[in-house]
Amino acid sequence: xxxxxxxxGGLVQSGGSLRLSCVASDFTxxxxxxxxxxxxxxxxxxxxxxxxSSGGNTYYADSVKGRFTISRDNANTVYLQMNSLKPEDTAIxxxxxxxQSYVCSRQVLxxxxxxxxxxVTVSS
Numbered sequence: 001x002x003x004x005x006x007x008x009g010g011l012v013q014s015g016g017s018l019r020l021s022c023v024a025s026d027f028t029x030x031x032x033x034x035x036x037x038x039x040x041x042x043x044x045x046x047x048x049x050x051x052x053s054s055g056g057n058t059y060y061a062d063s064v065k066g067r068f069t070i071s072r073d074n075a076n077t078v079y080l081q082m083n084s085l086k087p088e089d090t091a092i093x094x095x096x097x098x099x100q101s102y103v104c105s106r107q108v109l110x111x112x113x114x115x116x117x118x119x120v121t122v123s124s
Contacts (some may be wrong), residue, residue, distance in 0.1 A: 002027050002113045003062045006095050009118030012085055020080040022095030028075040033098060033101035035072065035111055038091035038120075040098025045067060049080060056102040056105070085122045093116040112114075 008020040022034060049070040052057045058070060061083075062103035069081040078095065096111035098104070 002032075002097055004095050004097060004115035006093060006112055006115045006118040009036075009093060009120045011121045011123065014085065014122055016085050016122070016124050017081070017083045018085065020082065020093055020095075020120075021120060022078045022080075022115060024076045024097070029072070029078060029097065030075055031044050031102040032097040032099055032113075033104035033110070034070075034072075035096045035098070035106070037071055037094045037096060037108065038089075039094070039117075040091040043091075045095055045108055047108070048093070050104030050106060052104045053077065053100070054102060057104060059104060059106055061106065082120070085120075087122045087124045089120060091120060091124050093120050 033052045036048045037045050039045040051070045069085045071079050094117045095115045097113040098111045
């Protein structure tokens with residue numbers, strides 16, 4: 001069973017940066033599409049960014065384009081670099097994995113495995 005662990009969240013001032021990590025234990029993520037989602041209090045979970053497996057597509061929500069960058073480092077880590085953070089970026093951030101998927105999606109139902117989330121709070 002694939003297990004995902006997010007880290008890197010925290011409290012940052014508006015305009016600051018954070019880098020989130022999504023790490024898989026005992027599995028390589030090369031063959032999984034990975035998505036980053038966020039959920040603010042009282043709101044639905046929304047797709048922020050994703051990356052397909054083995055050089056597949058990438059996606060960014062309009063609200064984060066030009067500020068967030070998704071990347072794969074080694075075989076079991078995917079990052080979300082978040083720059084120029086705004087108070088409206090405050091949410092719990094989750095990573096998710098879809099098995100054997102060259103293409104990623106912003107849809108929650110696309111993904112088979114989810115991490116527990118990491119809190120990101122941006123103060124004004």
